[in-house]
Amino acid sequence: MPYPKPKIPLSAVSAPPGPPGSANSAGPPGTSVASPPIKDYMFSGPPMLPFGPPNQTSLQRDHRFLSLFTVVQFPKETCVTSSGDNGTCLSPPDCHQKGGFAAGACANNFGVCCVFMTSCGQTTRENGTYFVNKGYPSSFNGTTSCQLTIDKMAPDVCQYRLDFEQFLLAGPEPINHICNYDQFIVSGSNPVPIICGMNNGNHVYLEASGPVVLSITTSGTEVSRYWKIRITQISCPSNLKADDGCLQYFTGISGLIKSFNYEPVVGLHLSNQDYSICIRTERNFCSIQYSQCVDSANNRSHSFTLTGNTLGQNAVPSLSGSSNCNTDWLTIPCVSNVGSLIPGTVNCVDRLCGGTLNAESSSNPATIYSNVKPFRLYFHSNAVESPDMGNVGFCLQYVQQPCNGKP
Ligand SMILES: [Ca+2]
Numbered sequence: 001m002p003y004p005k006p007k008i009p010l011s012a013v014s015a016p017p018g019p020p021g022s023a024n025s026a027g028p029p030g031t032s033v034a035s036p037p038i039k040d041y042m043f044s045g046p047p048m049l050p051f052g053p054p055n056q057t058s059l060q061r062d063h064r065f066l067s068l069f070t071v072v073q074f075p076k077e078t079c080v081t082s083s084g085d086n087g088t089c090l091s092p093p094d095c096h097q098k099g100g101f102a103a104g105a106c107a108n109n110f111g112v113c114c115v116f117m118t119s120c121g122q123t124t125r126e127n128g129t130y131f132v133n134k135g136y137p138s139s140f141n142g143t144t145s146c147q148l149t150i151d152k153m154a155p156d157v158c159q160y161r162l163d164f165e166q167f168l169l170a171g172p173e174p175i176n177h178i179c180n181y182d183q184f185i186v187s188g189s190n191p192v193p194i195i196c197g198m199n200n201g202n203h204v205y206l207e208a209s210g211p212v213v214l215s216i217t218t219s220g221t222e223v224s225r226y227w228k229i230r231i232t233q234i235s236c237p238s239n240l241k242a243d244d245g246c247l248q249y250f251t252g253i254s255g256l257i258k259s260f261n262y263e264p265v266v267g268l269h270l271s272n273q274d275y276s277i278c279i280r281t282e283r284n285f286c287s288i289q290y291s292q293c294v295d296s297a298n299n300r301s302h303s304f305t306l307t308g309n310t311l312g313q314n315a316v317p318s319l320s321g322s323s324n325c326n327t328d329w330l331t332i333p334c335v336s337n338v339g340s341l342i343p344g345t346v347n348c349v350d351r352l353c354g355g356t357l358n359a360e361s362s363s364n365p366a367t368i369y370s371n372v373k374p375f376r377l378y379f380h381s382n383a384v385e386s387p388d389m390g391n392v393g394f395c396l397q398y399v400q401q402p403c404n405g406k407p
Contacts, residue, residue, distance in 0.1 A: 078128065079106040079113035086128045086230060087113040098126060120146035123211075124231065125153045130165075131214060131229040139168075139224035145217045150231060152208055158236040160189075160206045161249075162214075166228040167199040169218065171261060177271045177385045181219050188212040192247065193273045197261030205242040205249055208233070243374060246278035253282050253400040256293065259379060259393035264297040269306065269328070269393035271383050279375035279398060286403035288375045289338060291367040292357040293395035301365060302392045304357040306330065306381070309390040315355030317363040325353035328381040330394060333372035335359050357396070369401070 079089045081103035089106040090098070095114035102112035116129040119136065131148045133140040150160055169182035179196035186192040189206040206212050218225055234240050242249030250257065257277055261267050279288065295301035300314040306328045308316045319325055334348035337359045348370070349359050358366040375398075385391060 076127075077106075079104075081113050081115060085115050085130070087115040088126070088128055090114040100126070118148055120144070120148070123149040123151060125151040127153055127231075127233045129231045131227070131231060133216075133225060133227050136226065136228065139226045140218070141221050141224055143219050143221065145215060148214045150206075150208075150212045150214065153233050154235065156235045156237070157208050157233045158238075159234040159241055160208050160212060161203060161232040161234060161240070161242075162206065163203045163230040163232070164199045164201065164227070165230055166226055167202070168223075168227070169196045169216065169225050170220065170223045171197040171266070172268055172270055174268065174389060175386045176383065177268045177389075177391070178383065179270065182223070182225065183215075183217045185215040185217070186212060187215065190245075190247070191274070193260070193270070193275055195260040195270060197270070198263050198267060199260055202248075202258060202260060204247050205234075243278050243280075243376075245276050246376070247275035248277040249280065250278070250398070251280045251282075253285060255279070255398055256395065257377070257398060258293075258395045262303075262393040262395050264295045264302055264392065264395075267392055268389075269381065269385070269391040271381050271385060273379055273381040275379055277377040277379065279377075279400070281373055281375055282400055284403055285400035286373075287369055287371045287401045289367050289369045289399050289401060290332065290335075290357070290396045292365050293397055295395075300363075302355075302390075303395040304352075304365070305355045305390065305392045306394065307353040307355075307391065308388055309355045309392075310387060311390040313390060317354055318352065318356040318358035318361060318366075319354035320349040320352050320359060320361075322351055325351040327353075327384070328391070329353040329379075331378040331380075332368070332370050333376070335368045335370045338367040338369050355391075357394075375400070 077089050079087050081087055083103065085103065087100070087103060089111045090100070091110075092102060092112050095102055095112050098114070098116070100114035100116045103115050104113045105111065106113045116124065116126045117136075118124050118129055118131055119134050124131075134144070134146065169184065171181070172178050173180045179194050182196045184195050186204075186206060188210055189208070189212045192204060192206065214229070216227065232240070248257070259269060260273070261270050292301055293303040295303040298315075302309070302315050305315050307319065307325065329351040330353070331351050333350055335350070335352070336348045352359070356363055356365050357368065358364065359368045360366070379394075
């Protein structure tokens with residue numbers, strides 16, 4: 001079932017803050033440029049680049065350019081524009097030559113925060129490129145197949161991380177929850193399940209063995225779709241690199257893990273999913289706890305509903321084990337409930353499903369934990385949902401536990 005138009009205007013959707021430690025290099029008032037709509041600059045070339053404070057004389061400007069090319073080295077550091085976009089600090093000619101646009105100053109006004117926006121039919125080899133819908137920041141209501149090709153910016157790039165800063169496509173069909181209307185498809189990389197629907201804030205990692213093509217196909221005109229996907233190129237020695245086989249990779253001692261198209265009110269668990277979610281074991285942490293997210297939209301939380309849940313009904317109890325969970329399940333190696341078990345003698349389970357997060361059979365959600373490292377989950381869904389058309393998927397809060405603590 002297609003989604004209604006978003007209630008929040010696109011202009012109100014704010015981008016997440018930049019990574020910690022990145023220089024917010026937006027220049028002094030008057031030097032930054034608002035991101036132009038992609039339709040304006042994609043076909044007419046980048047806008048003229050303002051450079052330095054507006055009252056500078058050309059003499060001063062020439063002097064600055066001279067300094068730029070004779071003295072200043074650009075380490076290509078990440079910068080953040082005043083509108084919250086990520087860019088790369090480059091000299092103005094470099095930014096222009098690479099097809100970016102300048103959005104504010106950086107490097108003590110010697111450089112520009114250069115933002116790369118791409119859309120259908122283009123190729124990118126710049127770190128931090130955004131892939132946006134045609135006409136962005138307006139939504140796209142048409143039928144299309146929109147491709148972006150990603151090439152490595154350097155030979156030692158091993159992975160691409162895609163951050164879905166904005167991602168709204170039509171949802172899956174309502175009977176078996178298959179992405180028949182709109183699809184996000186990756187080719188040329190590790191297997192990535194086809195996804196659709198609402199995925200703001202989610203992410204995936206792709207293996208970068210060669211060129212990777214992102215495709216978004218849309219059908220029908222009744223959905224106001226939009227997407228803004230940030231593509232980070234990750235070099236092989238980088239500590240941002242995900243472990244092998246991880247479609248998703250979380251760092252930090254706590255965080256939120258959501259299945260694709262998870263949304264408590266109109267979201268639906270997607271069929272045909274098959275992927276691993278990895279969590280980096282932080283230093284001095286030995287185990288991990290999971291609890292299901294708060295779901296204020298439903299009488300009983302639907303934030304862990306994988307099997308057996310029908311439309312409009314309360315979530316069903318928990319299920320575990322491979323005989324009970326043989327259609328759709330979440331694997332967490334040797335997981336047990338916190339608090340109700342005696343350490344060392346516990347019977348843990350590996351597969352969870354049903355409508356409540358609990359390692360035992362219950363209608364009440366539990367906090368569960370696992371000591372198995374590396375911390376890794378695996379999610380599988382088959383191609384059938386009917387009659388379980390009320391499965392929403394999962395949203396889990398994870399918290400790593402220190403090695404000297406008890407679960
Ligand atoms: Ca299923």
